[in-house]
Amino acid sequence: MREIQIVDAGELATAYAQADYAVRLDGDTFRLKVGKPAGDVEAYWPASRYAFITAWNPASRPQSDAINQSADSSLVAQLKAIGAPHQPAWAEDTTGDWRELGWLVSGLDPHMLDALAHEFGQAGVLHWEYGHPVHLKMYLQRPPGIPPVPHIDWVE
Template identity: 40%
Template sequence: MAHKHIPATVDATRRLLAAYLAARYEVRGPDGTFLLRPGQMAPAGLAEVLPGECWTVITAWNPGSQVCTRAESRHADAALQSELDGLGLRRLPTLASDADGNWPEPGWLVANLPATGADALARRFGQAAVLHWRAGEPVGLRMYLTPPDGVADLGGPVEWIAAKS
């Protein structure tokens, strides 16, 4: 899978961070939808539907936060699913969008994918961020961009993962 360019300007990174923090992350369970928010605890019952010690929300759509065709994104998603299948990981479908439902990106809530594995898949599929958290902890946002000055020290649900070339 080719790595697409992720915008690296300070303004672009700030906009992406704000968008990811404000986004709606819906998990499609067998009996309904669960809404995830960075910095908040996962909804009660989600761990019963998809048991695990940790969870990751990841997508292969729109690498680098650049719009791709549906065909390109579906192809990338099929490759991501193949990787998840190869790892034997259970998952549920997700749909991430902005607060108004724009910029929809299907993805996956994956159980028991360690943070290092999530980081590797996110980079392989050109993603600027994933959600990741452990049982009993709030939902976290892992960003794979260089943090703008002052942003990395704000704390909260964001973890800045060192960019690798």
């Protein structure tokens, strides 16, 4: 497991929550947003639960494309090994200056999602159950003075 050291967890959570997420299913692109339902994805690719995870840029520290692609290959191998259906997805900031490739995974056990996030050094992932809004799960403690925000779950 990689240790995550973030200078400002509150700013990072805000950036993740405001980011744009998307998945490509059979050539069509579907958008995801923290706090919003993902009805189009759910209608097109029904499952009991969903998650977005990436292996890129552990601890939100930029890595080379070669390192990110190697980590991504390891993540995909693990998703295949556990039989987790997954589709190409990505996250990007609202300005388009930052983009990370990842995977939308269906039916993944929450404990397995946590294990994969920790193994690949991720500070946060998206997750939700069918019919519910998309949540951001931060694998950091909520900083003092930051009030709880709907749809952002902190590891406390």
